Amino acid sequence: MSKEVMEAIDDKNHSVTFKVIGGILMELYKSFKFVVQATPKGEGSLVRWTLEYEKLNVDDPESNTMLEFAIGVTKDIDAHLTHE
Secondary structure (H helix, E strand, C coil): CEEEEEEEEECCCCEEEEEEEEECHHHHEEEEEEEEEEEEECCEEEEEEEEEEEECCCCCCCCHHHHHHHHHHHHHHHHHHHCC
16 A cells, blocks of 8 residues: 655654655655654553645545554554453
8 A cells, every 4th residue: 555664763752753655645645654652551552643644635535544544553463462
């Protein structure tokens, strides 16, 4: 669906920023970034995804599909890490 590069790693804030550089997303958006931040909480972490994008056209759809993808990835990781 897309090709990304890791743009930044912020150890202090426990975040990683990925920049989309190719694929289907670039057909709809001028720019697209994913920021994933994991904040330690108890025995686990609270994960926040931020999607930063600029549409090519005002009438293009919002990025709900990518938000659903981020939620799915988070649930898969959580299931993997908490599986005993």
